[in-house]
Structures are given as C-alpha cells and as structure tokens.
Amino acid sequence: MNAGDDDEFLGGGGGAGNYGGGAGAGISAGAGGGGGANFAPTGYTLNGTATSRGSGSVTEVFHACATAPVFVHDTPSAGITGTAYAYTFTSTGSPAATYAVARGALPAGLHLDAATGQLRGTPTTAGTSTFAVSATNAAGKVVTRTLQVIIDAPAVLTADTPPTAAVAGTAYRYTFTATGFPAPTFSVADGVLPAGVRLDPVDGRLSGTPTTPGSYTFTIRAQNSAGVDLSRTLTIQVAAAQAAAAPVTPTGAQLPFTGTDTGALLGLGTVSLLSGLALRIAGRRRI
Numbered sequence: 001m002n003a004g005d006d007d008e009f010l011g012g013g014g015g016a017g018n019y020g021g022g023a024g025a026g027i028s029a030g031a032g033g034g035g036g037a038n039f040a041p042t043g044y045t046l047n048g049t050a051t052s053r054g055s056g057s058v059t060e061v062f063h064a065c066a067t068a069p070v071f072v073h074d075t076p077s078a079g080i081t082g083t084a085y086a087y088t089f090t091s092t093g094s095p096a097a098t099y100a101v102a103r104g105a106l107p108a109g110l111h112l113d114a115a116t117g118q119l120r121g122t123p124t125t126a127g128t129s130t131f132a133v134s135a136t137n138a139a140g141k142v143v144t145r146t147l148q149v150i151i152d153a154p155a156v157l158t159a160d161t162p163p164t165a166a167v168a169g170t171a172y173r174y175t176f177t178a179t180g181f182p183a184p185t186f187s188v189a190d191g192v193l194p195a196g197v198r199l200d201p202v203d204g205r206l207s208g209t210p211t212t213p214g215s216y217t218f219t220i221r222a223q224n225s226a227g228v229d230l231s232r233t234l235t236i237q238v239a240a241a242q243a244a245a246a247p248v249t250p251t252g253a254q255l256p257f258t259g260t261d262t263g264a265l266l267g268l269g270t271v272s273l274l275s276g277l278a279l280r281i282a283g284r285r286r287i
Contacts, residue, residue: 068140069093074133078150079123080226085110089117089133091142097135102143104131107151126153126181154227155184160220162234166210169241172197176204178222178229189230191218194238213240 069091079085089112091097099117106112109124112133128150134143155178162174172194178184186204193199194216197208204222216238220231 066137066139067092067094069097069135069137069142071135071142071144074144074147076119076147076149078152079107079110081123081126081151081153084120084122086118086120089119089135089144091117091135093135093137093139095137097137100134100136102132102134104146105129106131107149110149123151126151151181152224152226153179153181155180155222155224155229157220157222157229157231160231160234162206162236164234164236166194166197166236166238167241168210168213168238171207171209172236173205173207176206176220176222176231178204180222180224180226182224184222184224184229187221187223189219189221191233192216193218194236197236210238213238 070093071089071091073088073090076087076089085107089099097117098114099112100114101112106119107123107125107127107129110119110121112119117133117135128148130146130148132144132146134141136142157176157178159175159177162176163172166172176186176199178186185201186199187201188199193206194208194210194212194214196211197206199206199220214237215235217233217235219233222229222231
C-alpha cells in the first residue's frame with residue numbers, strides 16, 4: 001500500500017467490519033469503475049479487511065464464517081390419533097441447518113421434513129414415542145435431548161348393554177368397557193342408578209344389591225384426555241322380591257291322633273282278636 005494510495009475500509013470504522021449476508025444479499029467492489037467483484041455470501045457471516053486502490057488494482061479479502069446451529073424450539077406437543085399434527089423444530093446458525101432423527105423412532109404416521117424441521121402427519125397409533133432430532137450445518141451438529149411425544153386415542157365405549165331387569169334384594173353386576181389412551185374413566189353422565197347399586201370409575205363395574213323397586217334411567221360416560229363417549233339412555237327395572245311361600249296344609253279326612261290314643265288303639269286290637277277266636281270255636285262245635 002503506497003502513501004498516495006486511497007485507502008478504503010469495509011465496515012466504515014477504520015478496521016475490519018462484519019457483514020451478514022442473507023439470500024440475495026451481495027457486496028460489490030471495483031476500482032475506477034472498471035471491473036469488480038460481486039459476492040453473494042448467502043447464510044454466512046463475513047469479516048472484511050481493508051481494500052487498497054492503487055495503480056488500477058483492487059485487493060479485496062473476505063473470510064466467510066459459518067456458525068453452528070443451536071435449537072430454539074425443540075419441545076413437540078402431544079397428538080391424537082386420526083387428527084392432523086404439526087410441530088416445527090427451529091434453530092439458529094449459519095448456514096441454515098438440516099434436520100434428521102438422530103435416534104429413536106417417530107410416532108407412526110408422522111415424518112420430519114429435513115429442510116424445514118417440521119414434524120407433521122396424522123398419527124395412527126396411540127402410545128408414547130421416544131426419539132431425538134439433530135440439526136446440522138457446515139459448522140457443526142447439535143442434537144436435542146431425548147424427546148417424548150404422546151399420542152392419545154379418544155375414549156370409545158365397547159360394552160354398554162347392562163341387563164334391564166333386577167330384583168330387590170338380589171345381587172346385580174355388569175361391567176362397562178371402553179378403549180382409548182390413556183385408559184378412560186367411567187361416570188354417570190345423567191340420571192340415577194338403582195338404590196344400592198354403584199359404578200366403579202376405574203374399571204367400569206356396575207354392582208350392588210338393589211334395595212328399592214322401581215324404574216331407573218341413566219347415561220354412562222367414558223372419558224380421557226383425548227375425548228368423551230356417551231352411552232345411549234339405559235333403563236333398569238327393579239322388581240320387588242317375591243314373598244316367601246306359605247306352608248302346605250294336607251287335604252282329605254284324617255283320624256285324629258295324639259299321644260294319649262295309644263291305649264284306645266291297643267284295646268280295639270285286642271277286641272278284634274278275641275272276636276275272631278270266638279267265631280272259630282263256635283264253628284268247630286257245629287261240626
């Protein structure tokens with residue numbers, strides 16, 4: 001650099017300057033309007049040095065610096081089977097990172113867009129999926145912590161037809177069932193159960209001993225964090241218990257008999273025996 005040369009510093013501060021280039025951005029430099037260089041440093045940070053103009057020559061020196069990615073958003077939400085899902089992982093860094101599943105497996109029905117970092121699709125299977133996502137560019141690679149995405153499935157009643165007849169004083173039992181994730185709980189949504197009968201909220205068992213005859217109408221609800229399912233309106237008719245049968249009384253004429261009649265019966269037997277002997281003796285005499 002000669003003493004008479006015209007010195008020009010990129011950055012405007014008498015020293016090195018930093019230039020951030022984005023898509024379509026460029027830095028142009030030339031000497032005396034003749035020829036020049038155009039730089040389009042997409043996605044890089046540029047450190048510029050002095051430009052010396054002299055004897056029609058131009059010297060421009062740039063250093064393109066990439067920066068490693070750092071995740072900004074990496075906490076995907078829960079989903080529901082059969083419902084469209086979308087979550088976008090984002091990161092800083094230059095140039096823009098690409099994304100991939102570093103370990104584990106995504107929920108069935110979802111995929112990760114490598115360019116945008118969007119996790120999207122329609123989940124097909126309920127459950128918990130564990131995985132990690134990486135972001136990579138020219139400066140390095142970063143991996144998320146281990147992530148868990150829970151896919152829920154709405155509650156659906158699969159058995160909701162209890163016996164419609166019951167008897168007061170006689171044990172009654174029926175079990176409602178439902179699918180869904182997490183496991184649904186059960187409750188009476190409307191109406192009232194027969195007196196003496198209760199519904200277990202965990203296993204759906206309807207049990208007890210009805211105490212009061214009558215007609216009882218109610219609706220059962222199966223519910224979890226993903227949805228609610230209601231039974232149709234149910235009715236249980238509780239009948240009164242049958243009265244105990246009265247003892248049967250024998251019909252027809254019967255001779256009275258008591259413990260004091262033994263002697264009388266014995267006497268009658270003796271008379272009959274003696275009468276028979278007398279008749280036999282009389283018959284022999286006639287011969």
